[in-house]
Amino acid sequence: MQTGRFRKAAANVLVATALVASASSGVQAAPAGSLNIGLGGAVTTIDPHFFNATPNQVIAHCLFDRLTERSPSGRLEPGLALSWKAVTPTVWEMKLRPNVKWSDGKPFTADDVLFTINRARNVPNSPGGFSGFLRDIAKAERVDDLTLRLVTPAPAPNLPAQLAFVAIVSRHAGEGASTDDYNAGRKTIGTGPYKLVKYVPGDRVELERNDAWWGPKQPWQTVTFRLIPNPAARVSALLAGGVDVIDDVPPADLPNLSKNKAVHVASIPGMRLIFLALNFKAKTGSKWATDTDGKPLAKNPMLDRRVRLALSESINRTAIADRLMQKTAVATGQWLPPGAYSYANSVKVPPYDVGEAKKLLAEAGFPQGFKLTLQTPNDRYPNDAGVAQAVAQMWSRIGVQTTVDARPWNVYQRERDDYMAALWGWGSPTLEAGYLLSNVLETPDKSKGHGVFNFGNYSNPQLDSLTDKAMSTLDDGTREKLLVEAVEMASRDVAMIPLLQMSNFWATRVGYVMTPRMDERTLPINVAPEAAK
Known part of the structure; x- marks a missing residue:
C-alpha cells in the first residue's frame, strides 16, 4: 500500500506528549x-x-x-x-x-x-x-x-x-x-x-x-x-x-490547569503557523494604509521589498513566543518545524533589528513612516488579537503607526481580500512545504486550483514554476531539494511574514482522556473514557 514518500519519519518530529495534571486517586469513569x-x-x-x-x-x-x-x-x-x-x-x-x-x-x-x-x-x-x-x-x-x-x-x-x-x-x-x-x-x-x-x-x-x-x-x-x-x-x-x-487552551491558564487535580492537559507539537499576509494587489494605499496625515498613499508600501523586510525585522518574535504566548509557541521564519521533510535549514528566524528596519523604511521613501491598520481575528487562534497588538506596538516603534482592527472570525473573513496587513494561521498537516506554497503563495488561478488561500494576491512566476516542478517530482530527495529552494525564495522575497509555530493544547475533565492531534482537530474519536485506557 502506498502510504506516502516522506523521507523523514514524521514520528521523529511530531511526538505527542501528555501533561497529566491529576492525582491517581479520585479518578472517576466518564x-x-x-x-x-x-x-x-x-x-x-x-x-x-x-x-x-x-x-x-x-x-x-x-x-x-x-x-x-x-x-x-x-x-x-x-x-x-x-x-x-x-x-x-x-x-x-x-x-x-x-x-x-x-x-x-x-x-x-x-x-x-x-x-x-x-x-x-x-x-x-x-x-x-x-x-x-x-x-x-x-x-x-x-x-x-x-x-x-x-x-x-x-x-x-x-x-x-x-x-x-x-x-x-x-x-x-x-x-x-x-x-x-x-x-x-x-x-x-x-x-x-x-x-x-x-x-x-x-x-x-x-x-x-x-x-x-x-x-x-x-x-x-x-x-x-x-x-x-x-x-x-x-x-x-x-x-x-x-x-x-x-x-485552544489559553496560554495564561495552562499553569493553573496543569496543577488542577480535576483536569488533564494534553499537548503535541503542532504544524500551525501564525503569519502576516500583506497586500500585493493594490497599486496605491487604501483606507488601511495612509501617510502620517491620514491621506491615501500614492503607492502601496507592501509592493516594496524593503518595507516588507523592515516590517519583518522590527518584530521580536522570541519575546512574543516566550512572554505573550508563555512558550506555547516558538519563533519561526518559515512554516515547518525543524527536522520536517523540506524544512530549510538555511532560513533562520529573521533578526530583530529596529535600527536596520528604520533604515530600510527610509530607503524605501518612508523616512517618517506611515499609518497602517493590522487586521486580526479575535476568536480564531490562541491569543490572536494579543499577538496582533504586540506586532502593532513593535511596528509603531519604527514609525509605522499601527492600529489593530480585531474582529470575530465570521466577520473578519468578509473583507479579507482588501486588507493591507492581516494575521492568519495555516497548518501543514501534509508534513511538507508544498501544501502552503501551492495554496497560500502560488499565484491565484481558480481554474487550476492554485493559490486558493492567497488572500494577499502575492505573485511570483519564478516561485510558481519551482512549486509546480517540486509538486510533480516523484523522487523524494529531488523533490525535497526543490521545496527547500522554494522556501528560500519565498523567504528572500518576504512573500509573507512568518511569526510563530504553535503547539496544540487540550484540557479535559478527569474521566476523559484526549489523544492530542498534530493537525489540532478536536475529534470525538480521539476522546475516550478514562477507565478504558
Whole structure:
C-alpha cells in the first residue's frame, strides 16, 4: 500500500506528549454515552466542501469519511480507500472499502467519489474551498464499484496525502443539494462515525452515534460541540462541568490547569503557523494604509521589498513566543518545524533589528513612516488579537503607526481580500512545504486550483514554476531539494511574514482522556473514557 514518500519519519518530529495534571486517586469513569466539547473556533457550515477551516473540518470528520486519513501523529492511513498505488507515473489506482453504508443505509461506491470530486471543485460562493487538494486530478475513472483510477497531467506524489482533506459525500443525497441543504441537515448523509442531529450557527452542533459505521464502535452515543469563542468562558465551562473537553487552551491558564487535580492537559507539537499576509494587489494605499496625515498613499508600501523586510525585522518574535504566548509557541521564519521533510535549514528566524528596519523604511521613501491598520481575528487562534497588538506596538516603534482592527472570525473573513496587513494561521498537516506554497503563495488561478488561500494576491512566476516542478517530482530527495529552494525564495522575497509555530493544547475533565492531534482537530474519536485506557 502506498502510504506516502516522506523521507523523514514524521514520528521523529511530531511526538505527542501528555501533561497529566491529576492525582491517581479520585479518578472517576466518564459518564457513559455523552460527550460535550467546548470548541474555540467558529463552525460556519456543515457543508464539508464550502470553506476549509479547522472547526468546519472537525465537524466534517465526524459526519463524513475521506479516501485517506491522518493518524493523530500525522501518519497517512486507509480511509474509504483500503489501498492505493501508482500504476503509472500519472495514474493512481485506489481500492475502496467494501460493505460501507451511507447513514441512510444505501451502499457507498466509486460513483460517490466521482460525484464528490466534481462537487468539491464547484461549490457556489465558496470563500475558500477544496479545489486545491484536487488540482492534480485531470480525470477520475470508475473501474468497478470498488476500484477507482485518478489520472494526473503530471506525476503527483502528494495526491494520496491531499485526499485526506476531502470529505466524500453521496451522489444520491448531494446531487442538486445546496450548502443550505447541508446546514439544515436535509442532505447531510455521511459514512462517518456520527450523524447530524442539529446545527445552531454560533451556538452548537449536536450529533448522535452512527452504529453502522465501518470503524470501531464509538463510546459516545451523543456528542455536543458547544461553540465558545471566548477563552475565559471556555475554561470556566470546563471547570464548571458544562463541557468535558476544550481546545485552544489559553496560554495564561495552562499553569493553573496543569496543577488542577480535576483536569488533564494534553499537548503535541503542532504544524500551525501564525503569519502576516500583506497586500500585493493594490497599486496605491487604501483606507488601511495612509501617510502620517491620514491621506491615501500614492503607492502601496507592501509592493516594496524593503518595507516588507523592515516590517519583518522590527518584530521580536522570541519575546512574543516566550512572554505573550508563555512558550506555547516558538519563533519561526518559515512554516515547518525543524527536522520536517523540506524544512530549510538555511532560513533562520529573521533578526530583530529596529535600527536596520528604520533604515530600510527610509530607503524605501518612508523616512517618517506611515499609518497602517493590522487586521486580526479575535476568536480564531490562541491569543490572536494579543499577538496582533504586540506586532502593532513593535511596528509603531519604527514609525509605522499601527492600529489593530480585531474582529470575530465570521466577520473578519468578509473583507479579507482588501486588507493591507492581516494575521492568519495555516497548518501543514501534509508534513511538507508544498501544501502552503501551492495554496497560500502560488499565484491565484481558480481554474487550476492554485493559490486558493492567497488572500494577499502575492505573485511570483519564478516561485510558481519551482512549486509546480517540486509538486510533480516523484523522487523524494529531488523533490525535497526543490521545496527547500522554494522556501528560500519565498523567504528572500518576504512573500509573507512568518511569526510563530504553535503547539496544540487540550484540557479535559478527569474521566476523559484526549489523544492530542498534530493537525489540532478536536475529534470525538480521539476522546475516550478514562477507565478504558
